[in-house]
Amino acid sequence: MTVESFEVTEHGPYAGGRLFGDFGPFEISHGRVHYAVDPESARNAAVVDLARAPRDDDGKVRFHGDFTFIRTVAGGAGKPAPTLLIDVPNRGRRLSFSMFNRARPDDLLADPCAPGDGFLFERGFALASIGWQWGVAAGLGLAPPEALVDGAPVTGDVVCRVQPGSNRPFVSFGQLGEVAYPPASSSSDRLFERAHDNAPQVQLPRSAWRFARIREGKLTPSAKHIHLDGGFRAGRIYTLVYRARGAPIVGCGLLALRDAAAALRRGAFSVGEREGLPLARGAFSLGDQKFRESGTSNAPARAREREGLPLARGAFSLGDQKFRESGTSNAPARAREREGLPLARGAFSLGDQKFRESGTSNAPARAREREGLPLARGAFSVSDQKFRASGTSNAPARAREREGLPLARGAFSEGNPTNDGFDRVLAFGASQTGRVLRHLLHAGLNVSEDGEAVFDGVHAHIAGGQRGDFNHRFAQPSAAGVPGPGQRFPFAGVRQADPIGGTTDGLYEHLEHMPKVMLTNTSWEYWRGDAALTHVSPDGQHDLASHPDERNYLFAGTQHTNGTLPRTDTFAVSGERARYPFNVVDHGPLVRAALVNLERWSRGIAPPESRVPTLGAGTLVERGSVLAKFARQAGLATLDAGELGGLAHVQLGAAVAEGICTFPAVESAAYARLVADVNDTLNEVAGIRLPDIEVPLGCHTGWNPRHPDHGAPMQAAMFVGFSLFRPIELSRATYETRVRKVAERLARQRYLLEDDVDLVVANSLRRYDIAAKTPADLPSMTA
Numbered sequence: 035m036t037v038e039s040f041e042v043t044e045h046g047p048y049a050g051g052r053l054f055g056d057f058g059p060f061e062i063s064h065g066r067v068h069y070a071v072d073p074e075s076a077r078n079a080a081v082v083d084l085a086r087a088p089r090d091d092d093g094k095v096r097f098h099g100d101f102t103f104i105r106t107v108a109g110g111a112g113k114p115a116p117t118l119l120i121d122v123p124n125r126g127r128r129l130s131f132s133m134f135n136r137a138r139p140d141d142l143l144a145d146p147c148a149p150g151d152g153f154l155f156e157r158g159f160a161l162a163s164i165g166w167q168w169g170v171a172a173g174l175g176l177a178p179p180e181a182l183v184d185g186a187p188v189t190g191d192v193v194c195r196v197q198p199g200s201n202r203p204f205v206s207f208g209q210l211g212e213v214a215y216p217p218a219s220s221s222s223d224r225l226f227e228r229a230h231d232n233a234p235q236v237q238l239p240r241s242a243w244r245f246a247r248i249r250e251g252k253l254t255p256s257a258k259h260i261h262l263d264g265g266f267r268a269g270r271i272y273t274l275v276y277r278a279r280g281a282p283i284v285g286c287g288l289l290a291l292r293d294a295a296a297a298l299r300r301g302a303f304s305v306g307e308r309e310g311l312p313l314a315r316g317a318f319s320l321g322d323q324k325f326r327e328s329g330t331s332n333a334p335a336r337a338r339e340r341e342g343l344p345l346a347r348g349a350f351s352l353g354d355q356k357f358r359e360s361g362t363s364n365a366p367a368r369a370r371e372r373e374g375l376p377l378a379r380g381a382f383s384l385g386d387q388k389f390r391e392s393g394t395s396n397a398p399a400r401a402r403e404r405e406g407l408p409l410a411r412g413a414f415s416v417s418d419q420k421f422r423a424s425g426t427s428n429a430p431a432r433a434r435e436r437e438g439l440p441l442a443r444g445a446f447s448e449g450n451p452t453n454d455g456f457d458r459v460l461a462f463g464a465s466q467t468g469r470v471l472r473h474l475l476h477a478g479l480n481v482s483e484d485g486e487a488v489f490d491g492v493h494a495h496i497a498g499g500q501r502g503d504f505n506h507r508f509a510q511p512s513a514a515g516v517p518g519p520g521q522r523f524p525f526a527g528v529r530q531a532d533p534i535g536g537t538t539d540g541l542y543e544h545l546e547h548m549p550k551v552m553l554t555n556t557s558w559e560y561w562r563g564d565a566a567l568t569h570v571s572p573d574g575q576h577d578l579a580s581h582p583d584e585r586n587y588l589f590a591g592t593q594h595t596n597g598t599l600p601r602t603d604t605f606a607v608s609g610e611r612a613r614y615p616f617n618v619v620d621h622g623p624l625v626r627a628a629l630v631n632l633e634r635w636s637r638g639i640a641p642p643e644s645r646v647p648t649l650g651a652g653t654l655v656e657r658g659s660v661l662a663k664f665a666r667q668a669g670l671a672t673l674d675a676g677e678l679g680g681l682a683h684v685q686l687g688a689a690v691a692e693g694i695c696t697f698p699a700v701e702s703a704a705y706a707r708l709v710a711d712v713n714d715t716l717n718e719v720a721g722i723r724l725p726d727i728e729v730p731l732g733c734h735t736g737w738n739p740r741h742p743d744h745g746a747p748m749q750a751a752m753f754v755g756f757s758l759f760r761p762i763e764l765s766r767a768t769y770e771t772r773v774r775k776v777a778e779r780l781a782r783q784r785y786l787l788e789d790d791v792d793l794v795v796a797n798s799l800r801r802y803d804i805a806a807k808t809p810a811d812l813p814s815m816t817a
Contacts, residue, residue, distance in 0.1 A: 036289070036483050037297035040101065041066040042305050048104050048147075054155035058112040062147060063103045063305060067164070067294050069286075070094040072483060080477040080544075081285035082505050082693030083181035086188075099176035099290045100165035102128065102147060103303065104155075117633055118456040119154065120295045120489070121163040122467035125211055125512055126173025128163045129464055130154060133495075134626055146173075153626060157633075160456065164294045166287035166470065167511045171212050178286035181507065187280040189218065190508045193697035194274045195516045196266070199610040199744035204247045204261040207274050209513040216257040217245050220277030225260065226698060228271050230749055231515075231679035235273060235698065238262070245276075269745020273516075275697045278508060285505035285693075288474050291461070295489060296482040301455030458636045460491040462629065465594065466511070468497030473504045473520060475551070478544035487547040490636040493629055494551070496594055498559035499525035499567035499681065506693040514752075517684045517699040525567035525681070525705070527551065527581040533573045534683040534703045542581065551584040552632045552641070554625060556592040557718060557736020558755055560647075563680020563707040566654060569646050574706025577648045585631075586644040587785075588710060588721030589624050591734035593617040593755035597797075601757075601804060603741070611741035613671060614756035614811075618804070619726045619734050620797045623790040630787060642784045647710040647720035654720070655711045663712055667812060670758075673739055674748035680707035709736075715815065722785045725773035725798045731805045732759035732812060758811035759804075766802060773798040 040063075048060040073084045073095050087095040106114045121130040128146055131137040135150030142148050154161060165174035181188050192215045194207040207213060217223065225243050226235040247259035260274060297303065463471045471494045474480070480488050501520035503509040509518075523532040529540035542548055559565035569578050569586050580586070598616035605611070631641035647653035658675035665672050682704045687696025710718040716733035717723075726734055735755040740746050764772070777794040780786035786794060 035297065035302065036069055036071045036293040037302065038068045038070050038096075040103075040297075040303050041068060041098075045305050047107075049149045049152075049155075051107075053112045054149075054152045055157070056113050057106055057115050057155055057158050059107050059110045060104050060115075060155060060160075061107050063101075063303075065101060066098045067101050067290065067297075068096070068098045069290060069293055070096050071286075071289055071293070075483050077479075077481060077483050077485070078289065080479065080505070081283065081289060083281065083283045083507055084285065086181040086183060087179040087283055088182060095179055095286075097176065097178045097286055097290075099287075099294075100174040101294060102163040102174065103160075103298070104147065104162075105160040113158070115155070115158045115160040116457045117159050117636075118295070118298055118459045119159045119161050119629075120291065120459065120461040121161055122291060122461060122463035122470055123163050123165060123167070123170075123174045124463075124465060124467045126165070126167065126170035126175055128174065129467070130161055130163070130462060133462075133464060133622070134629065136622065157630065159633075162294065162298055164291055166290045168282045168284055168287065169212065169214050169511070176287050176290055178282045178284065181281045181283055188507065189277060189279045190281060190694065191222075191275055191697045192217075192278045192508045192510070193513075193516055193518070193695075193699075194276075194510075195513070196272045196274065197270070197746070198266045198268055198272075199608065199740075200268050201265055203265045204256075204259045205266050205272070206259050208258065209510050209516070211512040213258045214510045214512070215278035215280070215508060217276045218279045219245065223276040224274075225262070226273040226275075228273070230271065230677035230746065232676060232704075267745065269740065269747075269749065273698050281507050284503070284509040284511060285477075287511070288470070288477060288479050288505060291470070291474060292479045292488050293482065295459055295461065296486060299456050299459045299488065458490045458633065459488065460493065460629070460632060460636065461489050462493045462495070463497070464495040465497065466502065466514075468494035469500050469502040469520065470504055470511075472497055472541060473501040475545060475549075476501060476524070476541050476543075477505065478546065480549055481546045485546070487549075489549045491550040491552065491632040493554070493632050495554045495625060495628075496556055496559055497553070498555060498562060499564035506690075506695055508695075515679065517682070517701060518697075519686060519690060519693070519695060521681055522684060523572060523705075525564065525572065526569060526578055527584045528578055530571065530578065532683075533571075534705065542583075548583050550632060550635045551581075552628050552635075553584065553586045554589065554628050555587070556589050556594055556621060556755075557710065558592070558594040558753065559736075560588065560709040561657065561678070561735075561737040561750060561755075563657075563678060564705075566647070566708040567681065567705060569644070570649065570654065570706055570708060572705045574649075574708055577650050577654075580644055584644075585628075585635075585641050586646050587624070587628065588646045588718075589621040590710060590718040590721035590723045591617075591727040591736070591755075592619050592621040592724075593736055593738075594753040596620055596622055597757075598754070599800070599804070601808070610744050610751075612751035612754055612756065613739040613741050613747065614758060616738065616757070617734050617736070617755035618757045618801055619724060621724065623786055623794050623797075624722055624724070626790060627785055627787045631784060645720070645722050645785070647708075647718075651720070653711050654708045657707060657709050660709055660712055664716060667716065670812075671739055671747070673737060673750055677746075677749050678707070681705045716812075722780070723776075724780075725776040725794060726801060728776045729764075729769065729772045729798075730760075731762065731764075731769075731802060732757060757801075759808055760812045761810045761814045762802075762806050763814065763816065766799070766806075769802050770795065770799060 042063050042065040044064040048062040051059040071078055078084055089095055121128055135153045137148040137150030163174055165176050168176050168178050196205050196207055198205050225238045228235045242263045244261050246253050246261040247256040461471055471492050503511050503513045503518055503520055506519045523535055524539040524541050527541045529543055531538045555565040597618045597620040599618055601615045603611050603615045635641050661672045664670055682701040684699040684701050686699050710720045713719050715730045717727045717730050734757045738751045738754045738756040740749050740751045774795050777791045781788045781791050
């Protein structure tokens with residue numbers, strides 16, 4: 035097992051111990067996961083630089099990360115939750131409480147795990163948020179090992195992209211967060227400037243800029259800012275390439291997601307509430323019938339002294355309530371003689387305070403009968419000083435109830451039993467972490483190190499056709515918009531040829547176990563220039579055949595973030611503005627339905643068919659043709675299609691296959707950058723169309739020009755579209771009747787949950803009321 039222990043630092047009832055529908059009560063645990071992976075395993079070979087990580091004497095690479103785990107209490111009044119949802123935190127932030135449970139922002143400020151409307155828990159989901167990202171400023175993160183060459187930290191290039199919203203003498207070069215790597219101040223550091231993403235880069239003189247900022251009127255050295263003579267210009271795009279020293283193995287985050295999910299699936303999590311201390315999986319000590327903590331360390335055998343004697347990790351012996359050493363070795367089934375009898379590694383038996391032999395064999399779960407009862411290898415239970423059988427099976431959690439309590443394989447609890455594991459495990463990520471899940475699938479990491487399937491279903495939301503900075507040397511997981519390894523072919527699940535790069539691949543080509551995959555995107559990811567590549571050829575010449583285990587949905591007329599109300603054109607954090615008020619459409623109910631459909635699919639119930647724009651239907655078009663339709667609306671400013679970004683074939687140097695990149699990337703031919711067409715109402719004609727789009731009061735887009743005050747007004751603002759309203763021509767009652775019909779039709783088609791029909795109608799009426807009180811942005815369609 036690659037998860038050695040779950041170190042629990044906080045544990046207690048969740049949401050006051052209330053029941054959620056038929057399920058519960060739930061409990062919540064916070065803490066750290068301790069990992070030990072084999073760098074020689076072929077199933078870990080995709081992780082860049084793992085072979086260069088420091089190893090313990092047993093040859094393993096160790097690291098740890100944060101976790102939060104919410105599950106039903108065993109033996110509680112409600113039913114146990116059968117499905118585990120792995121929530122992949124976005125830059126340390128847990129997603130599911132807002133995305134699915136619709137917890138209010140104020141409640142999440144007070145409690146980041148606020149239950150909201152309880153959507154997930156009422157539907158039988160347990161939830162685990164697993165820290166995977168190195169370098170997060172707050173929230174759930176990961177502490178990976180560092181790559182070493184000849185025992186020393188490595189050096190290499192880091193690339194950053196900055197587009198300031200105002201003229202300023204200096205800027206931070208952090209990528210949607212803190213600066214990941216301090217600069218080593220090398221003569222090879224370079225700074226480039228360009229007018230837009232398709233323009234050539236112009237290198238600025240090294241003498242014209244420096245790592246510094248102005249503080250109290252003085253130029254002061256800074257490891258987080260760059261100062262430019264003459265200043266940075268609003269809307270211009272600057273690319274910084276600098277030398278850094280010390281590279282954490284960022285790809286360990288992919289292993290953390292895989293291995294924590296695999297361990298929880300098996301039921302390998304227990305909390306022994308004795309003396310208020312956590313109980314580590316597969317390693318514990320017992321004295322005077324009370325649990326004591328069994329810690330782990332980097333040295334082999336991970337023995338801590340309890341009662342004055344060492345305890346080996348995953349194996350121990352007990353006699354007269356005193357600990358005795360149980361050694362381990364590299365060969366299978368090695369035993370040391372204690373009390374004159376051999377003890378197999380990781381398995382033992384105890385009777386009348388004397389040791390008996392516990393043999394192992396090549397077949398799984400082989401046990402020898404001692405005291406008339408079988409003992410499974412690596413799993414046991416103790417009661418009244420007598421062993422009871424702890425069997426194993428092919429089902430997850432491998433637990434059998436002895437003494438009326440379940441025992442997970444390799445995990446032991448007494449008096450506070452663990453659940454039996456989970457029937458199904460799904461993963462959800464949005465934006466950055468949707469791209470993380472796409473990256474994990476392309477790396478083939480959906481089986482554990484020992485070959486067991488991990489995820490039954492994967493929901494990648496608002497990820498578009500990209501992966502990201504998640505598995506190369508000096509990767510920055512928070513980077514966005516910087517061409518790198520994660521922006522390379524392939525983009526679609528099915529195997530196909532890249533007519534530009536000349537290679538053949540598919541996103542799911544390297545998987546030993548194919549999960550069900552749900553892709554959900556908003557209009558913004560299409561306008562970003564890459565979402566269409568999930569279902570169209572790289573050159574944009576033909577639609578792709580659907581992968582049988584994938585569904586792909588466009589949420590028509592929506593933006594990257596959920597609908598923004600109250601109406602605004604200003605980003606709350608940065609103060610920067612877009613030209614038009616942000617899109618107000620709430621696509622959250624569609625995300626909830628997609629997850630429920632994925633869970634049902636994992637049980638054999640096929641979801642509704644994909645809904646995306648296609649070349650064959652004439653609904654997938656060039657961005658310029660859509661912009662031309664908007665330009666015909668009186669006084670409406672649009673974008674310059676020639677200045678809009680997207681994916682292109684990139685060259686990253688001769689060592690890119692090893693995860694070592696040469697920056698900045700050399701871009702050549704562009705891949706297809708296609709979007710959904712619009713009708714006369716300026717709303718998209720393809721995808722899943724909410725009532726706002728089917729019964730429009732105006733138009734809702736996935737693009738919004740940057741505000742002229744912030745530079746580059748012909749380029750798109752990040753993350754947002756816009757909503758513009760026309761004069762109201764329907765009564766509120768008529769509008770309500772029409773939108774309800776649309777919502778009920780979507781529910782019959784299973785793109786929307788029946789339970790959310792009233793929510794969608796209420797959302798639409800709220801926007802009707804806003805439109806009725808707002809001066810019209812656009813002329814009437816009947817004028």
